[in-house]
Structures are given as structure tokens and as C-alpha cells.
Amino acid sequence: MARIRIKDNNKIPQAIKTIEKINRKKVKVGYFTGDFYDGNGELTVKGLAAVHEFGVQIQVTPKMRSFLHHKGLHLKDSTTHITIPERSFVRTGADQSRFAVVQKTEELIRDAITGNISIELLYEMIGEEMRAEIREHAIDLQNPANHPWTIENKGSSNPLVATGNMIGAMEVEVK
Numbered sequence: 288m289a290r291i292r293i294k295d296n297n298k299i300p301q302a303i304k305t306i307e308k309i310n311r312k313k314v315k316v317g318y319f320t321g322d323f324y325d326g327n328g329e330l331t332v333k334g335l336a337a338v339h340e341f342g343v344q345i346q347v348t349p350k351m352r353s354f355l356h357h358k359g360l361h362l363k364d365s366t367t368h369i370t371i372p373e374r375s376f377v378r379t380g381a382d383q384s385r386f387a388v389v390q391k392t393e394e395l396i397r398d399a400i401t402g403n404i405s406i407e408l409l410y411e412m413i414g415e416e417m418r419a420e421i422r423e424h425a426i427d428l429q430n431p432a433n434h435p436w437t438i439e440n441k442g443s444s445n446p447l448v449a450t451g452n453m454i455g456a457m458e459v460e461v462k
Contacts, residue, residue: 302400309399309406314414315460316421317377332456339447342373360436374446376425377457384420391416407461414459425454 323334
């Protein structure tokens with residue numbers, strides 16, 4: 288009696304293991320490293336991003352009132368706070384870019400499952416896509432507009448772009 292050998296080249300178990308590994312990873316986009324203030328008490332890029340993302344009310348001190356007066360912004364005596372409005376660019380940008388990020392993920396997931404790209408690279412590429420979309424949203428954001436005094440002193444009406452440092456410092460973190 289002849290023996291029959293069956294060879295199975297089925298890669299489904301390997302694909303399932305890869306999918307399980309993919310599901311254990313996460314990617315985040317935002318500002319993760321450093322503090323909100325530097326050693327001199329000045330806002331860092333991370334701090335500035337938080338101010339714009341969530342808004343802030345700043346109490347007007349006599350020193351601030353004098354400084355702003357010297358710079359040409361004359362506050363009323365009744366003004367006790369300056370409000371920087373919320374300009375959520377990270378959260379809103381992420382929400383608005385979901386479709387593009389899902390599309391990018393669908394393009395790349397097959398490559399990760401078949402081993403053509405690493406899981407780490409998959410997540411880095413997804414994160415980079417998200418970061419690019421958020422950056423574009425931040426650059427395009429126009430509302431709420433800057434105060435006319437800010438526009439005059441900054442030289443630009445774009446609320447989130449002066450030097451590009453804040454938007455450029457956005458990080459991608461894969462865990």
C-alpha cells in the first residue's frame with residue numbers, strides 16, 4: 288500500500304498570530320515629552336499646544352497690564368482676565384481625519400499580516416498619517432480668529448501658526 292503525504296502551506300495560523308500582535312499595539316499623536324513650562328517659567332511648545340487645545344483664562348496683573356499698555360494694547364480698568372479661546376486642533380483634527388487614517392490602515396494592514404512590513408512600521412506609518420492630517424487641520428484652522436492686536440503684532444491672522452514650532456513638534460508614539 289502506498290503512503291500519501293499531504294503538505295499544508297496554510298499560513299492562516301501565522302496570520303492570526305500577527306493580527307493578535309497588531310491588536311496589542313497602540314499609536315498616539317500629540318505632545319508627550321517635556322513639561323508645560325521651562326526652567327524660567329516660560330511656556331514650552333507642549334504648554335502652548337495645551338493652551339490652544341483647551342483655551343485658558345489668564346488673570347491680568349499690574350505688571351501684565353503695564354506691559355500690554357507699553358505694547359499698544361490698552362485694557363479697560365474693568366478687565367480682570369484675558370481669554371485665549373479653545374482652538375482644539377489635535378482632537379478636532381483627529382476626528383476629521385478618521386476616514387483618511389482608516390483608508391491608510393486598510394492599505395497597510397495586508398502588508399503587515401503577510402510580513403511585508405513590520406508591525407512597528409505599520410503603526411509608525413498610521414501615526415505619521417494622523418500627524419500629517421492634524422497638522423493640515425491646524426494650519427487651515429481660522430476660528431476663533433486672533434484678536435486684531437495679536438494679528439498686528441504677530442504679522443499673521445492664522446491663530447495657530449507663527450513660527451511653525453508648535454505644529455512641527457507634534458509627536459507620534461507607538462506602544
